[in-house]
Amino acid sequence: MPIPGMRGMEHVGFTVPDINEACDxxxxxxxxxxxxxxxxxxxxxxxxxxxxxLRVHPRSVITEFRYMRLGNGTNLEIFEYVSPDQNATPPKNSDIGGHHFAFYVDDMDSAIAFLKENDVVVLGEPTSYEEGPNIGLTWCYFMAPWGLQLEIVSAPNGTDFDNAAKAKGEMRLFNPANIKETLI
Incomplete structure (x- = not known):
């Protein structure tokens, strides 16, 4: 049994070196x-x-934290800490605790062009799945200025998994493009 009354993810929290730079x-x-x-x-x-x-050094200071919303996705809780034992190197995906955030876009080519026009580091070219349940999905990584790994994904015609689940009336992957209500 899951946690009683659990409805879904409310926010993702993470720490950045400069909260103004991150929020901008x-x-x-x-x-x-x-x-x-x-x-x-x-x-x-x-x-x-x-x-x-919080499982941080006892003399840690949260210099500031803010809540943000990105479209129809979950909330972001962005922290800036000062701590005597702070590690300033972000983890890679291959490190324990490594992570990335993925954002759905309607048009991969337009999204990548926008990122490059704004001097955002884009890692490689878009990759499209050619086998497995994610056929129909294209993805590409990019980097925040402080080293946070981010990803854009797009599946304008759905993925094999999602299309089959929809046809059977089964649970589908969350996709902000399928949200009908916005919380504005």
Whole structure:
């Protein structure tokens, strides 16, 4: 049994070296909207609260964190920390804890052209699946200025998996292009 009442992902949280640079990038490149700043200079200097609750160094300081929305996707909780034991190197996908965020686009070629016009580093050329359940999906990685790995995906005609699941009335992969209601 899952957690009682669990409905889905509410947000993804991650740490960046410069919160202004990160939010500007998400706004300019991905059309994000900064909703609010949740806290500034959050610290607990007289106990190990930070370690007990957040598993960070006890003298860590959350200099700021903000909530953002990107289209019809989940919320982003973006942190900027200062910590005595901070590792400033983002993990690669192959590292334990490595990750990337993927964003659906309607037109892969237009999206890549936009990224390049805005001096965003694009990794290689778009790759289209030729076998397996993802036939119909094309993807391409790009990088945020501070090293966060990002991806754009597109499947204008659906994927083999999604089309078969839809035909059978089964659960499909989440796809923001299929959302009919926006939370504006």
């Amino acid at each position: 990038f998400f706004e300019k490149i991905l059309g994000g909207v900064t909703l609010y700043t949740a806290a500034t200079d959050f610290r607990v200097d007289d106990s190990d609260w930070m370690t007990e609750h």
